[in-house]
Amino acid sequence: MIDTVRNALVLLEDVSVRLHGEVLFQNISFEVKTGEHWAVIGNQEKGRSALLETIAGHLPVVSGNVTYPFLSQFQLNNPVQSPPTSWQKPVSLVSSRHNFSSLSGTETLFYQQRYNASAADDAPTVEEHLANVRPFTDTPVWTIERAVAALDLHPLLSKRLIKLSNGETRRVLLAAALLRNPAILLLENPLVGLDVRSRQYFIQLVSTITESGITVIMTTSPDEIPDAITHVAVWKEGQALRTMPRHAFEGSETATEQEQDKPDVKEIKTLLADHTPPAFEVIVGMEDVSVRYGNKTVLNNINWQVRQGERWALVGHNGAGKSTLLSLINGDNPQAYANKVILFDRRRGSGESIWDIKRHIGFVSPELFQYFPGGQTCEEVVESGFYDSVGLHRERDPLKRERVLRWMKLLQVEELAWKVFRNVSVSNQRLCLLARALVKNPALLILDEPCQGFASAQQRHFRSLIDTICASSNITLIYVSHYQHEIPESVTKVMQMEQGKAFVL
Structure with a gap:
């Protein structure tokens, strides 16, 4: 011993x-x-x-x-940065969620801030964030120069934290953890x-x-x-x-892993029959669409048309521009007004509101997961999908509650209904957000890396669920993944993004 x-x-x-x-x-x-x-x-x-x-x-x-x-020997070896009086232990944790704060320090960052220019300016840059990290050791092995080089962060140093893609965020989090030299x-x-x-x-x-x-x-x-x-x-x-x-x-x-139960096809068809989305000719139309932030071109002359009932895979490396492209479709990015973007047969800027767009869309993404508030119950989180709000901010609707529970059951999370969202596992949080995207039978379903963190059996069950929905309805699907095995069989079209450009394969 x-x-x-x-x-x-x-x-x-x-x-x-x-x-x-x-x-x-x-x-x-x-x-x-x-x-x-x-x-x-x-x-x-x-x-x-x-x-x-x-x-x-x-x-x-x-x-x-x-x-x-x-610990005692570590503190003796590093008396300046980790003195014996320090309560901190030389341990760094990189968790599934970040805790980035605004420059003013008065608030944490929020989802819509990603596309609001004045609000985004209150978010630190990557360089500012890393410069504030204090090491545990008196003679750090991992310096800013070494961490930035190891994680290829040079192109991101001037980028606001709120603007980072999911993959870029994870690299910055790891760099910050290394800079602490734990x-x-x-x-x-x-x-x-x-x-x-x-x-x-x-x-x-x-x-x-x-x-x-x-x-x-x-x-x-x-x-x-x-x-x-x-x-x-x-x-x-x-x-x-x-x-x-x-x-x-x-x-x-x-x-x-044990094979999970197959989706209840009859129940899916019944839920889909309760509400049929309106008919459209063009769900998404983009003509020479470009997005720039300062001198940085994020999207470069994108041309893309998605018709109702089509199922697309959107693929590309971390930081290729996928999230920005989706933000134009989901109504979150105001640069849509400066471009020729058609959504649900209407040109952006022709009098429609952001809510007119969102009511036709079911959406989930890693960024939504990162910033979604955790204080409500899982059931309330799912019900917020009816109103396209980040959280439920109105009285509960008994009829909608019944539908919420049925979708949660299809995703095998119905027993979490009354649990607080932040207190359930990460994969169950993601499943609840997927139920939130599905609950209103949207005309367009945007699933941005929906299987992140899922075990293999969960991935197979979810793919089968999506394939059943597609086979039973005229829903339009845009599915983002880095891995071919995660993409449902119902997907028949592919667009690849690379350095802000798009290529239909």
Whole structure:
């Protein structure tokens, strides 16, 4: 036991954690020794996230002990930045959500701010954000220059945080975590939202991080474990946390998932029959559309026509311009007025309001997930889809509530109806936002990376649900994904974006 403690960085002994009256995990023991790097996998999603939060010191421990045997020596070695009187532990956590603040420090950033020029100016640039990061060590290994180079952030330094794509945001979050030069780096599903090239680069980057002396503990899927990981913890629902060396995991059974139930086709058809969207000829029409921010051209002469009933895949690397293109369609970006954009047979700027546009659209995106407020119940979040509001701000409607619960059941989250949105797992939050997009039977369904963070069985179930909806209605679909296996079979057309340009394949 003496040697174990001496070599341990983190030691959890019979730890139980409770938050908002809910037990997140109970009687868990977990040890990380010097030289070890861990991947935590399995379908115990809330437990896995809570484990990282507990190691970071963000959650209340109701029983058991969490100790950091290395801490006193670390503080002796770094008396300026991490003196013995400091309450902070040299641990950095990169979670699924960011906590960016405005320059004034008076508010957190909000979703509509991305496309409001005056409001966006209150968001820091990437360079300003990184310049404010304080390291834990007196002699940092990860400097701004090294972090910016390692994560290819030079082109983003002058960009406002609110303007970043999902993949760009994750790179900035990781850079900020590295600039703190922690002893332990905690990563929650770090590969989610990254395109193929970025994922491959990240796997190599993890090796560079571990070689710099930082211990990495990450949650991920069984088939996305970086080479630098030495140990694996498997945590499945209803089972204890099992730990093993990497080689033992690779020689054992992996996280085999049970096939989820197929969607209820009859129920889907009944719900779709309750409300038929109006008929249109052109859902989206763009002619030589360009979007610029200062000297930066984000979209360059886009020509695209989407007719009712067509199903499109929109593909391209992180930062290619996909989110900006979708913001023109969803009514969020005022630069639509300066371009020739037709939505639902009407030219933008011809007298329609933003709500006239949004009432025909069901929409979900990583950015909406990032900024969606968490204080309401999951049921209220889904019902807000009827009104295209970010949260429910009116009295509940009993008839709409019945429809909400039916869609939640189709997405297998009906038991979460009365749970507070922020308190459910990340994948369940995403499923609730998907139900929000579907609940009003929109003419156009825009799904921007809808399967982020889903297990394989969840992905298959959702793809089957979308294919059933498409087979049973004249819905128009725009589906964004970095991965071919995530795209539903009902998709028959593809547009690829690259550096702000678009090519129909």
